[in-house]
Amino acid sequence: xxxxxxxxxxxxxxxxxxxxxxxxxxAILHLGGNDPAAVMAGQGASQEQIExxxxxxxxxxxxxxxxxxxxxxxxxxxxxxxxxxxxxxPVWDSILVDKLPVTIELAIYGQLFGVLLGVPxxxxxxxxxxxxxxxxxxxxxxxxxxxxxxxxxxxLIILFAxxxxxxxxxxxxDTQYFIEGPWVFMGNELPLTGLMTxxxxxxxxxxxxxSAVEHLLLxxxxxxxxxxxxISRMMRSSMLEVVRxxxxxxxxxxxxxxxxxxxxxxxxxxxxxxITVIGIQFGTMLGGAVLTETVFGFSGLxxxxxxxxxAGDYPVVQAAVLVFAMLFTLVNLTVDITYSYLDPRIQQ
Amino acid sequence: MxxxxxxxxxxxxxxxxxxxxxxxxxxxxxxxxLHYELQTVTTKLFxxxxxxxxxxxxxxxxxxxxxxxxxxxxxxxxxxxxxTEASSRRAMARVAGFGGGIMGAVTVVGQxxxxxx
Numbered sequence: 001x002x003x004x005x006x007x008x009x010x011x012x013x014x015x016x017x018x019x020x021x022x023x024x025x026x027a028i029l030h031l032g033g034n035d036p037a038a039v040m041a042g043q044g045a046s047q048e049q050i051e052x053x054x055x056x057x058x059x060x061x062x063x064x065x066x067x068x069x070x071x072x073x074x075x076x077x078x079x080x081x082x083x084x085x086x087x088x089x090p091v092w093d094s095i096l097v098d099k100l101p102v103t104i105e106l107a108i109y110g111q112l113f114g115v116l117l118g119v120p121x122x123x124x125x126x127x128x129x130x131x132x133x134x135x136x137x138x139x140x141x142x143x144x145x146x147x148x149x150x151x152x153x154x155x156l157i158i159l160f161a162x163x164x165x166x167x168x169x170x171x172x173x174d175t176q177y178f179i180e181g182p183w184v185f186m187g188n189e190l191p192l193t194g195l196m197t198x199x200x201x202x203x204x205x206x207x208x209x210x211s212a213v214e215h216l217l218l219x220x221x222x223x224x225x226x227x228x229x230x231i232s233r234m235m236r237s238s239m240l241e242v243v244r245x246x247x248x249x250x251x252x253x254x255x256x257x258x259x260x261x262x263x264x265x266x267x268x269x270x271x272x273x274x275i276t277v278i279g280i281q282f283g284t285m286l287g288g289a290v291l292t293e294t295v296f297g298f299s300g301l302x303x304x305x306x307x308x309x310x311a312g313d314y315p316v317v318q319a320a321v322l323v324f325a326m327l328f329t330l331v332n333l334t335v336d337i338t339y340s341y342l343d344p345r346i347q348q
Numbered sequence: 349m350x351x352x353x354x355x356x357x358x359x360x361x362x363x364x365x366x367x368x369x370x371x372x373x374x375x376x377x378x379x380x381x382l383h384y385e386l387q388t389v390t391t392k393l394f395x396x397x398x399x400x401x402x403x404x405x406x407x408x409x410x411x412x413x414x415x416x417x418x419x420x421x422x423x424x425x426x427x428x429x430x431x432t433e434a435s436s437r438r439a440m441a442r443v444a445g446f447g448g449g450i451m452g453a454v455t456v457v458g459q460x461x462x463x464x465x
Contacts, residue, residue, distance in 0.1 A: 016409040023402030030395040062387075062462075063394040064455040234421070276417035332413060339417070 006340055010333050014326075021325040022074050025318050026067060035059075039312040040083040070318075079319035084311040085304070091319045095304060100323060101194025102172070102300035106292060107285040107327075109197075109220035114227025115278060121228070122235020122274075127262065129240065137232060144229025149288050153222045153295035160218060168215050170297035172196050177208040219296045223288050227281045234277045238270040245269075272342050279335030283328045361438055362445040369449020373397060376450070377457050386465065390458040397450030404444025411436040 029036075037054035038045070054060050058069065073080065079091040086094050125137040161169035173179065173196055181192035183202040192199040197216065200209035242248065243266060251261045290302030301320055308316035373393065380389035415433025422429045 010413070013409055013413050016405050017413070020402045020404075020406030020409060023398050024406060025402075027395045027397075027399035027402060030391060031399065062458065063391045064451070064458075067394070067398065273417075273420045276414075276421055280414065280417070280421070329413070335417075336413070 003340075007333075007337060010336050014329050014333070017329050018074075018322070018325065019071065021322060022071060022318075023067075025321050026070055029314050029317065030063065034312045036083065036312070036314050039314075040087075074318075074322065079322070080315035082313055082316050084313040085308060085316055091315045095316060096301070096319055096323060098194065099299065099301045099304050102298055103286070103289045103293070103302060104327070105195045105197065105216070106219055106223060106289055106298065106300060107282065108195075109216050110223030110285050110288070110292075111227060111278065111282060113220045113224030114231055114281065117224070118228040118231030119235050119274065122232040123239055123262070123267070123270075125232065125236040126239030126243070126270075134236075137236070141229040141233045144225045145233075147225060149222055149226075149291040150295065152225055153219075153292060156218050156222060157295070167218050169218070172212060172215050172298060173200075173208060174211045174215075177205065177211055179203065179205075179208060219292050219298065222295070223285055223292050226284065226288070227278075230277055230281060231274055234274050235270065238273050239266060242266045242270045268342060272339065275335055275339050275342065279332045282331040286324050286328060358441075361441050365442040365445035366449040366452075369397065369400075369446040369451075370453040371449075372446075373450035373453025374457055377454055377461075381461075386458065386461060390454050394451055394454045394458075397447050397454060399447070401444050401447025401451055404440050404442070404447055407440035408437055408444055411440055 035050070035054075037050050037057065037059050040053050040057075041050045058066060061069075077092065079096075081087075082089050082091050082095060089095070121137050121140070125134045128134050157169045160167045168174075177200075179192070179196065179199050181199070181203075182189040183192060183199075184190070192202065196212040197209060200206075200212050239262075243262070248261055248265055251265055252258070256264075286302075289300060290306060292298070293300045293302040294306070301323065304316065305320040305324075307313075308320060376393050377389055380393060411433055415436055418431070419433055422431065
């Protein structure tokens with residue numbers, strides 16, 4: 001298992017990552033031509049009103065003062081108040097808390113789709129190297145890497161929702177189900193997670209659970225196709241490298257069957273680079289969430305980010321980008337810890 | 349002895365680019381004042397410096413966090429890449445130093461000019 005020092009070092013590295021992201025977001029918003037005070041005041045506002053807002057919010061302070069204030073607020077998870085989307089409401093409590101679980105659920109299922117299909121396909125492709133199965137898998141992987149979400153999304157909707165009528169094309173659950181907390185555990189009332197598939201189970205509504213899963217299948221597939229393709233390609237290459245190692249030959253020479261040798265010795269070692277790809281892919285997933293949510297009508301963090309950019313709602317943009325960055329770095333921290341478990345040499 | 353060499357090499361990497369950033373920041377600020385107001389010049393120049401600094405810091409920490417993993421991925425995908433974690437880390441430290449230099453110069457010189465006005 002990962003040593004404490006290894007985890008602490010990784011956690012400390014999150015600080016420069018978050019400062020870096022915050023700084024880039026701050027800079028981009030200040031380099032843009034929009035005046036946040038004018039955006040807040042609205043179209044019919046007088047110059048005097050705009051100036052009053054500017055003074056109240058400190059936009060007329062020197063930029064280095066604004067920068068240090070911004071970093072100080074962000075370090076306390078104070079993202080300010082929304083200007084346009086929900087004027088005067090705190091960004092974190094009134095916007096992000098509701099939208100974040102939608103994106104997280106989508107990304108988790110997308111990644112699950114990618115891993116559950118990509119790993120077996122990669123192993124199969126490696127075991128049956130240069131066979132028809134291998135060629136088909138490799139062509140499939142190449143196609144999966146090449147297909148963009150804005151194309152595969154509508155295409156799958158046309159096929160599975162419009163032509164075959166098998167899966168729903170939008171929303172998170174059928175309208176007949178109403179999911180609302182709290183849920184009761186051992187006599188205590190607890191809030192729901194916001195993850196539809198988990199909440200339906202917590203409330204014991206199995207029909208609603210299946211409805212939520214049904215609604216997630218297409219978006220998860222769209223998000224997971226690229227991931228699946230990359231993972232299968234990586235798994236194949238990694239497995240091919242591992243099967244040529246001496247310890248595999250030794251295990252086979254001692255009489256161990258091929259399947260057991262592959263599963264017991266091959267798979268664990270071949271997984272190391274694949275785990276890395278899964279971590280890095282999570283960032284692409286979050287980026288893809290913006291498009292997937294738009295195509296499938298999910299109101300998640302991605303859609304909010306796009307709306308906030310269009311409306312010039314800077315605090316929401318800053319908060320959404322920072323939350324995306326935090327998610328990405330935390331997933332990669334988990335990957336690092338898993339990585340060090342699979343290969344303890346990493347810690348040194 | 350070894351620690352002093354370790355520190356020296358790092359100071360040299362960041363220090364050189366920091367000084368370059370300071371020089372560019374001062375020249376940019378004084379040049380900008382010929383055409384624009386002080387607040388406009390300091391805001392835009394500081395934001396440019398912050399962008400470079402943030403990008404460098406993000407790149408540096410990203411290289412430290414994921415650099416070795418990316419090297420492994422490149423190797424496994426047979427990508428002929430000369431990219432290494434160490435070279436990326438050094439390059440990004442220079443970028444961050446340069447951006448930090450601009451930010452520092454704009455803050456100090458900007459404040460000095462403001463107090464004179």
